[in-house]
Amino acid sequence: MENQLDGNASAGTLQAIFPFEMTEVTVTCANCDDSNLIAETVVYMSGMGTIVRCPSCDHALIRIAHAKHRSLLDLHGARVLQFNGDH
Amino acid sequence: MEGAEVLGRLNWQFGEVVATQRETDRAKSITLSVPDWSGHRAGQHVDLRLTSEDGYHAERSYSIASAPEDRPRVTITVERIETGEVSPYLTDELHEGDKLELRGPIGGYFVWEASMGGPLFLVAGGSGIVPLMAMIRHQAASGSSVPTRLLYSSRSLAEIIYRDELERLAQGSKRLEVRHTLTREAPTGWAGYHRRVDADMLREVAWPADKHPLTYICGPTPFVEATATFLAALGYASQRIKTERFGPSG
Numbered sequence: 001m002e003n004q005l006d007g008n009a010s011a012g013t014l015q016a017i018f019p020f021e022m023t024e025v026t027v028t029c030a031n032c033d034d035s036n037l038i039a040e041t042v043v044y045m046s047g048m049g050t051i052v053r054c055p056s057c058d059h060a061l062i063r064i065a066h067a068k069h070r071s072l073l074d075l076h077g078a079r080v081l082q083f084n085g086d087h
Numbered sequence: 088m089e090g091a092e093v094l095g096r097l098n099w100q101f102g103e104v105v106a107t108q109r110e111t112d113r114a115k116s117i118t119l120s121v122p123d124w125s126g127h128r129a130g131q132h133v134d135l136r137l138t139s140e141d142g143y144h145a146e147r148s149y150s151i152a153s154a155p156e157d158r159p160r161v162t163i164t165v166e167r168i169e170t171g172e173v174s175p176y177l178t179d180e181l182h183e184g185d186k187l188e189l190r191g192p193i194g195g196y197f198v199w200e201a202s203m204g205g206p207l208f209l210v211a212g213g214s215g216i217v218p219l220m221a222m223i224r225h226q227a228a229s230g231s232s233v234p235t236r237l238l239y240s241s242r243s244l245a246e247i248i249y250r251d252e253l254e255r256l257a258q259g260s261k262r263l264e265v266r267h268t269l270t271r272e273a274p275t276g277w278a279g280y281h282r283r284v285d286a287d288m289l290r291e292v293a294w295p296a297d298k299h300p301l302t303y304i305c306g307p308t309p310f311v312e313a314t315a316t317f318l319a320a321l322g323y324a325s326q327r328i329k330t331e332r333f334g335p336s337g
C-alpha cells in the first residue's frame with residue numbers, strides 16, 4: 001500500500017525498453033484473464049525496480065528490476081499484450 | 088482516439104533551468120529549456136533523474152504544467168514533501184542556469200487535446216492540479232470552446248496552486264468554471280466548500296452523466312480512488328474517467 005501508483009508512473013520505464021508509448025497497451029492477466037490498459041494497472045516503484053500488478057487479482061503482470069549496468073524484464077504474469085494501431 | 092503511438096525509445100537528456108517561480112509556500116514552478124524537445128500533449132509528464140556524487144540515482148515523475156503552445160519551453164510545478172529525497176532539492180536548491188537530467192514527454196493515456204472534445208470535468212487534489220492546469224492552459228491557448236469544470240481540493244487557501252491564474256481564466260471565459268474545496272483551514276467568509284470531496288459535492292459540481300463528460304482525476308492515490316468511485320455511483324461511464332495517482336497523501 002505504501003507507495004501505490006498506477007500505470008502512468010511506469011510509462012517512462014516501459015518506454016525506455018519498448019519503442020512505444022505503452023500505457024494504452026492492453027495487458028491480459030495470466031492468472032485471472034482480466035484485461036486492462038497498462039495505465040489502469042496498479043504499480044509499485046522503488047530504486048530496485050517496478051512491479052505492474054493486475055487491478056483485479058493483484059497478480060504481478062510485469063516486473064522490471066534494475067541492477068548495475070543491466071535491467072531484467074519479467075513478463076510471465078502477462079498472457080497477452082495488445083497493441084493498437086499500425087506497428 | 089489514437090492507439091499506441093510509435094514515438095521511439097526514450098532517452099535521458101539535459102534541460103537548463105531558465106526560470107523559477109514560487110507558487111505557494113511549498114510549491115515552485117521550474118521552467119526548462121530542453122534542446123530538441125519534441126513537444127508535448129497536455130497531461131503528459133517528464134521523469135527527472137538526480138545523480139549523487141557516488142553515482143546513486145533517484146528518479147521521480149513530474150507533470151508538465153505548461154501548455155503545448157509554450158513550446159520549446161517546458162514548465163513543471165513541484166510541491167515540497169518535507170521528508171522527501173527529491174522534491175526539497177527541486178524547490179529549494181535548484182537555480183536558474185542549473186542543468187537537470189530528464190526524459191520525456193511521457194504518457195499517452197492521461198492526455199487531453201482540444202480535438203477530444205468534452206464537456207470536460209477535471210478533479211484535482213493538491214499537486215494533482217499540475218497536469219490539469221496544462222489542459223486548462225491548452226484550452227485557453229487553443230481557443231477551444233469545450234466547456235470545462237474544475238473541482239480543486241487543497242488543504243488551505245494559501246496552498247492553492249495557480250489560484251490567481253485560475254481566477255483570471257475563469258473570469259475571462261464562459262467555458263471555464265472553477266470550484267474550490269478546502270480540507271483544513273478556511274478563512275472566515277469563505278464561499279467555497281470546506282470538506283473533503285464527497286458524493287454530494289460531486290453531484291452539485293459535476294456535469295450530469297447524460298452529457299457524457301470526459302473526466303480527468305489527479306492527486307494522491309486515496310483521493311483519486313475515492314473520487315472515481317463516487318463518480319461511478321453517479322452513473323459516470325468508466326471508459327470516460329481517466330485517473331492518475333501521484334502517491335501517498337501528505
Ligand SMILES: Cc1cc2nc3c(=O)[nH]c(=O)nc-3n(C[C@H](O)[C@H](O)[C@H](O)COP(=O)(O)OP(=O)(O)OC[C@H]3O[C@@H](n4cnc5c(N)ncnc54)[C@H](O)[C@@H]3O)c2cc1C
Pocket residue numbers: 002003005008009132147148149150151163164165166167168170171172173174175214217218307331332333334335336337
Ligand atoms: C505520473 C506522476 C506525475 C507526478 N507529477 C507531480 C507533479 O506535477 N508535482 C509534484 O509535486 N509531484 C508529482 N508527482 C509526485 C513525485 O513524483 C514525487 O513522488 C514527489 O515529489 C515526492 O518525491 P520525494 O523524492 O520528494 O519524496 P520521497 O523521498 O519519494 O518520499 C518521502 C516520503 O513522503 C511520502 N510521499 C511520497 N510522495 C508523496 C506525496 N505526493 N505526497 C505526500 N507524501 C508523499 C513517501 O511515502 C515517503 O514517506 C508525480 C508522480 C507521478 C507518478
Ligand SMILES: [Zn+2]
Pocket residue numbers: 029030031032033034054055056057058059
Ligand atoms: Zn488478474
